[in-house]
Amino acid sequence: MARLVLKFGGTSVGDISRIQNVARHVKREVDAGHHVAVVVSAMAGKTNELVGWCREASPIHDAREYDAIVASGEQVTAGLLAIALQEMGINARSWQGWQIPIRTDGAHGAARIQEIDAGEIVRRFEAEGQVAVVAGFQGIAPDNRIATLGRGGSDTSAVAIAAAISADRCDIYTDVDGVYTTDPRIEPKARRMAKISFEEMLEMASLGAKVLQVRSVELAMVHKVRTFVRSSFVDPDAPGMGDFDNPPGTLICDEDEIVEQQVVTGIAYSRDEAQISLRxxxxxxxxxxxxxxxxxxxxxxxxxIVQNISEQGDATDMTFTVPAGDLQKAITLLEKAKAEMRYDALQSESGLTKVSVIGIGMRSHTGVAATAFKALAARSINIKAITTSEIKISILIDGDYTELAVRALHGVYGLDKA
Amino acid sequence: MARLVLKFGGTSVGDISRIQNVARHVKREVDAGHHVAVVVSAMAGKTNELVGWCREASPIHDAREYDAIVASGEQVTAGLLAIALQEMGINARSWQGWQIPIRTDGAHGAARIQEIDAGEIVRRFEAEGQVAVVAGFQGIAPDNRIATLGRGGSDTSAVAIAAAISADRCDIYTDVDGVYTTDPRIEPKARRMAKISFEEMLEMASLGAKVLQVRSVELAMVHKVRTFVRSSFVDPDAPGMGDFDNPPGTLICDEDEIVEQQVVTGIAYSRDEAQISLRxxxxxxxxxxxxxxxxxxxxxxxxxIVQNISEQGDATDMTFTVPAGDLQKAITLLEKAKAEMRYDALQSESGLTKVSVIGIGMRSHTGVAATAFKALAARSINIKAITTSEIKISILIDGDYTELAVRALHGVYGLDKA
Structure with a gap:
């Protein structure tokens, strides 16, 4: 018997039949004897509709009102899932953020969770095996009003609830069946990883692998919440789905849990980068x-950010990247402050891609970067900038070479092989 | 300076432009220096959509979950109206039932309000002139979960809030511009009443004039809340709309406030009645x-219910009406219990209409009933049953004669004349 959190996103609860499918996933875990808390997002499209109404009412609106309006989407899904579970004979009830309560700070619209009192949820686990269906993405702020956690906040809700109830695992059900060594749409040989460390996932998430919100991974790392990415669109009763020790998907966990550490575990990329150089x-x-x-x-x-000493030695060249959408704003700002910043010239380029090689193992292995450079050079891909951290190397290239570079790097580190 | 409650129903807040129109009604009262609480329903169609989802998830569902789901409609409207008011430069905030709090009993789905702590709303009136935008139709039950008041409950919320803040008036904005002497679709000569007593309105509401929920009128009567029915679909700044003493609409008030009491004030009717007689x-x-x-x-x-002594004197005839939709159920029940109830025969008829003559003045005037019977007889309308109370006479007739009877009664008591 374990304690589990199951989280389902907007497409997984998009209509009543999908909510009933979610209920079957929950039932499978309940039938296996586990204590279950479920965290749900709003039905697909609902949040956008509500946000659209707020904007229509006023382009600049009170974040506290926005929160009260937008949080209603999760409130509805939580109630509907509780009903669907009861219909299957499962003891369940919905919880809104203010009822638990999930206490947040006062930053309405982008609040951070500060404290969760999960005592009553746990008491009901023990006393009656009741499933807690929690409205994601929200809590209650010090002003006694609803606060939302910002878009995608339901992942964060799920991890925070998992930490609060000391869950054995937090299962994030989504529309993909795990975390891959790279984007399978670019590299069909990409493989689903069985495990990935928090640190690596953090790099994967922030570098463009859109499986999980960065904040939720940070939170999972801090509280050591074993987080599992799996698909909600498979038959809930398919073989192996209820296998507690080895279900299909990817476990994000402490690196200690990963026995055979790869040097490189994945290749991430992020398009639509722009580069600015101040000479x-x-x-x-x-x-x-x-x-x-x-x-x-x-x-x-x-x-x-890359800083080089210029040839003469008395001045420096400063190169950095911004999202392509912010380029014009950045240039305008920098040109206005040219006198103050005292640079000679500003050069810029957009349409770039950042490709990143990620792996905890590279901390203890040399030559990882050199291998990447060699692989790109062999394909005549020009490197525009390089930054490195302990567990990643990021390389800025012309966007036209994105697929070629991702495939080359995926191959050169042996990620193609099982 | 007065204290006002303004209530707007679903069609009045059906989309953002209508919500902005509502905001203009509120602004007019705020600009006149009044302290204002607004009570809103869900956007038209929303409640039905949410109820439909509950039914789809399970035909028999937990009323507590139903409440959490359905109450979200009013929550959204309240937030949107607060934003629209702020956009016009008005200090406003939304309140959900649990935030005020509006305490109800535990009858989820059809809860009754038990207590409203309006202290903070009044404090904000005094301190900053803040408009309170209250989500209608809901409160918080003793189990700390949302409870709804049953369909149409926003009228009740408005009257209860008005009582709690000792409002000078509770304005119910709806899609008609007041209470008429009878249904204008049947009798074009029907006139809008300037005033009607609580007791009369109660008879009008329960007898089929669909302007106000019966419960809200009962509550208004008990707490002597002066309730005003008016249209939300006129230009908020049209002449007279801001006239505090004499705005366009109908005031429902204590009979003491009505100086020139009419003998008969209105003719109500209710179609689709069925009659059962036990011989x-x-x-x-x-x-x-x-x-x-x-x-x-x-x-x-x-x-x-009409009971007559039968000819022989040792038995009685019992006649009563039920809604036509319940007729078959009633007959089945009565036939099953025939032996126990010991009646000779059961006769029934559907397609009937109950026409009612209403007026507080008839308490002190004789001959009101006789006038009605004469008017109907003159048009060869057969009377199937009669019941009377202190302030009304109800007559059951064949449904085909509904319009004829309503017009005849409306004319005979002089309601056609201004």
């Missing part, structure tokens, strides 16, 4: 702050 | 209970 920036303390402070204030998300 | 029922104590107890248990709503 011959005066080389003095505070210059980086002078450049990136205003960009941050304007909400421009600066990613890779 | 030669044994005339002994407890016979009525033996007949009507089982009908009540089966949820059959018995209305007019």
């Amino acid at each position: 011959r920036v005066e080389d003095r303390p505070g210059v980086a702050a002078a450049i990136f402070g205003p960009l941050a204030d304007a909400g421009v998300n600066v990613d890779m | 030669r029922v044994e005339d002994r104590p407890g016979v009525a209970a033996a007949i009507f107890g089982p009908l009540a248990d089966a949820g059959v709503n018995v209305d007019m």
Whole structure:
């Protein structure tokens, strides 16, 4: 007997028959004797409809009202799933954020969970085996009003509930059946990983693998919540689905749990990057702050930053990337502040892709970067910028070469082979 | 400066442009210096959609889950109206039932309001002139879960809030512009009443004038909440709309406020009635209970009851009406219990209409009933049953004569004249 959290996203609960399918997944775990909390998103399309109404009522609207409106989507799904479970003879009830309560900070529209009192949920597990169906994406702020966690927040709700009830596992049911070594639409030889460490998943998630919200992975890492990515679109009673130790999907866990660590575990990529280079920036303390402070204030998300000493030695070249959509805003800002920043020239380029090689094993292995560079060079792919961290190498290339580069890197580290 | 409650139904908040129109009605009152609480229903069609989903998930569903699901409709409208008001520069916030709180009993799906703590709403009136936008139709039950008041409950919410904040008036905005002496679709000469007493309105509402929920009128009567019926579909800034003492519409108030009391104030009717007669029922104590107890248990709503001594004097004839939709159920029940009830024969007829003459003034005037019987006789309309109360006379007739009877009665009491 274990304690499980099951989370289902918007497409998994898109209509009543899908909600009934979700109920069958829950029933399978209940029948196996587990204590189950389910976290649900709004029915697909509902959140967008509600957000659209808020915008129509006023382009700039009170985040507290937005929260009260938008949170209703999850409230409806939670109630409907509870009804569907009861219809199958399962003891279940819905919980809204304010009822548990899930306490958040006061940042309406993008709140962070601060505390969950899961005592009553656990008491009902023990006393009557009741399934808790929790409305995702929301909690209650210090002002006693509903607060939402920001888009995709239901993943975060699920992990936080899992931490609060000390769950053995948090199963994230989604429209893919796990985390792959790279995007299977680009590289058909991509393989589903059985396990991936929190750190690696964090890099995969933030680099463009859209399986899980970055915040939820961070939270899972901090609280060591074993998180499992699996598909909701398979028959709930298909062989192996109820296998507690080895169900189909990908486990995101502490690296200690991964016995045979690969050097490289995955290749991620992120399209629509743009590069800005400031030439011959005066080389003095505070210059980086002078450049990136205003960009941050304007909400421009600066990613890779590369600083080189220029030939003459008295000035520096500063190169960095921003999302292509933010390029024009960034250029306008930088040109306005040119006198203050004291650079010679600004160059920019869009239509770029960042390709990243990820693996905890590279901490103890040398030559990982060199292998990547060689593989790209062999295909005449020009490298525009490089950044590295302990467990990843990111390389900026021309967007036209995205697929070629992903396939080359996937092959060169042996990820094609089972 | 007054304290007002404004209530808007589903069609009045059917989309964002209508919600913005509602905001203009609110703004007019705020600009006039009044303190305003607004009670809103769900957008037209939303409640039916949510109820439909509940039924699809399970034909018999947990009323507590139903409540959590269905109450979300009003939650959304309240938030959207608050945003629309803020957009017009008005200080406003939404309130859900559990936030105020509006405490109800535990009868989920058809709860009754027990207590409203309106202290914070009033404090904000005084301190900052903030408009309270309240989600109608809901409160919080003793189990800390949302409870709804039953269909049409937003009228009841509005009157209860008005009582709790000691409002000077509760304005019910609807798709008609007031209460008429009879249905204008049947009698074009029907006139809008300026005032009607609670008691009369109660008879009008329960007899088929669909302007206001009966429960809300009862509540208004008990707490002496001056309730005003008016249209939301006129230009909020049209002449007279902001006239505090004499706006266009009908005031439902204590009879003391109505100086010139008419003998008869209105003619109501209710179609689709059916009549059941039990012939030669044994005339002994407890016979009525033996007949009507089982009908009540089966949820059959018995209305007019007429008991006559039969010719022989040792038995009685019992005649009563039920809604036509319940007729078959009632007959089945009565036939099954025939031996026990000891009647000779059961006769029934459907397709009937109950026409009612209503007026507080008839308490002190004689001959009101005789006038009605004469008017109907002059048009050869056969009377099938009669019941009377202090302030109304109800007459059961063949449904084919409905329009003729309503017009005849409307004319004979002088209601055609201004």
